[in-house]
Amino acid sequence: MAGKVLRPGPHRWLWYALGGRLPEAHREWVLHDVTSKTWLWRHGLRTTFLIGPLSAVWLLLPGPLGLRLSLVLLALLVGYFYSFAFAEENAEHRLTKHGYDYGTGKRIRAAAKAEAEADVRERYLARYRQPE
Template sequence: MSRTPRRPGPHRWLWYALGGRLPESYREWVLHDVTSKTWLWRHGLRTTFLVGPLSALWLLLPGPLGLRLSLVLLALLVGYFYSFAFAEENAEHRLSKHGYDYGTGKRVRAAAKAEAEADIRARYLARYRQPE
């Protein structure tokens, strides 16, 4: 994909981050979102919108500050751990919700990785394996 598809507005992105389905006109953007080079960073940002408010709320609970901070730290660690453990599955689910076949994200990311590695290999061979 050479161009970035039309991005959703803030309210639509927030709905998408919370697990909602975007209108059909954003279908290409969803594919870009879960297959770009920064897809894991994007996944982390969406996760932050899920665990962040809950963690901030726990800071307001009554009790010793150390206990509340420990609760927030544990919640963030567990939340991010499970989120990243199932990041690929989450990406595939988002794609299937938007009309793509299951496995499309993994296939597109693998093709992009192979293309990048082929380019790196070609540059390496051109530089260090020149015929004498």
């Protein structure tokens, strides 16, 4: 990415994590957020901000501790499962919300993956397939 990418402040990032749209100045940061090598970790962090508070509230409900812990565990498992099952769709939705064409994120991630795999293949061939 050329130039300096403007990161959102904590309050704007929280709004973004909850599904909100950031100002135009943060458009390139959104692209970086959903196409970087760590995009799935970032997605998981945003998901935590959505299901974490709800899970904490469930711990405070009256009832046996084992039941409350089971409820929280089940909620976390289901929440993270569905979140990661639709992570690519979520990323594309965030990008279209910020003015990018649908499929931009997937295309950029695929290109980066192909570049990394080509580098690995090149190193493999140089090491193990030397001409005789």
